[in-house]
Amino acid sequence: xxxxxxxxxxxxxxxxxxxxxxxxxxxxxxxxxxxxxxxxxxxxxxxxxxxxxxxxxxxxxxxxxxxxxxxxxxxxxxxxxxxxxxxxxxxxxxxxxxxxxxxxxxx
Amino acid sequence: xxxxxxxxxxxxxxxxxxxxxxxxxxxxxxxxxxxxxxxxxxxxxxxxxxxxxxxxxxxxxxxxxxxxxxxxxxxxxxxxxxxxxxxxxxxxxxxxxxxxxxxxxxxxxxxxxx
Numbered sequence: 288x289x290x291x292x293x294x295x296x297x298x299x300x301x302x303x304x305x306x307x308x309x310x311x312x313x314x315x316x317x318x319x320x321x322x323x324x325x326x327x328x329x330x331x332x333x334x335x336x337x338x339x340x341x342x343x344x345x346x347x348x349x350x351x352x353x354x355x356x357x358x359x360x361x362x363x364x365x366x367x368x369x370x371x372x373x374x375x376x377x378x379x380x381x382x383x384x385x386x387x388x389x390x391x392x393x394x
Numbered sequence: 395x396x397x398x399x400x401x402x403x404x405x406x407x408x409x410x411x412x413x414x415x416x417x418x419x420x421x422x423x424x425x426x427x428x429x430x431x432x433x434x435x436x437x438x439x440x441x442x443x444x445x446x447x448x449x450x451x452x453x454x455x456x457x458x459x460x461x462x463x464x465x466x467x468x469x470x471x472x473x474x475x476x477x478x479x480x481x482x483x484x485x486x487x488x489x490x491x492x493x494x495x496x497x498x499x500x501x502x503x504x505x506x507x508x
Contacts, residue, residue: 291436319493319494321496330397330499330500330501330502331485331499332498332499333496333497333498336494336496338494373436373437377493377494380442380444380449380450380493381427381439381442381450381493382427382437382439382493382497383439384429384436384437385436386434386435386436387436
């Protein structure tokens with residue numbers, strides 16, 4: 288069965304520290320993976336897609352098919368990065384979401 | 395419109411009553427999705443519309459749940475005989491070019507069944 292696992296419910300770091308939000312998936316096929324972010328009192332929004340191989344707000348994510356992972360990374364966290372982050376997997380006609388990780392960045 | 399609009403933003407209803415939740419997608423977005431998010435849990439897929447048809451309704455949890463979409467725009471999600479376990483945030487999203495381009499989400503309807 289297709290599944291997305293985000294093992295950490297909460298990740299707390301200090302400003303300037305590196306951040307890695309973990310995401311593992313199970314999927315039989317070629318996956319498309321995404322990271323979505325929800326800032327406080329805002330809507331859930333797309334952060335980045337693995338097919339774009341882009342860096343958004345300093346975040347990057349690399350698809351590792353061998354480890355079935357799509358971890359989200361940022362070398363130097365900022366306070367404004369505090370938010371809920373959801374990893375998602377495309378399954379034909381819909382997205383399957385993980386349970387999310389709350390990132391707290393302390394000053 | 396400028397974004398995906400959902401109404402009401404909050405709904406408190408008594409157990410056993412029916413509720414109707416509305417979603418106005420972005421104009422021109424042919425795909426529309428409903429998700430449910432219970433407290434502390436991830437987003438749970440409910441149903442997907444492509445135009446007016448629903449090729450995937452596999453996530454609807456029971457026959458108390460139904461949804462329709464008219465005119466390739468507005469969609470309504472109806473929950474009949476609400477139960478306390480239906481309490482959740484119901485999110486709507488739309489997309490113009492398929493999943494690869496990502497979804498645009500609404501702000502959700504918070505449903506509380508008392």
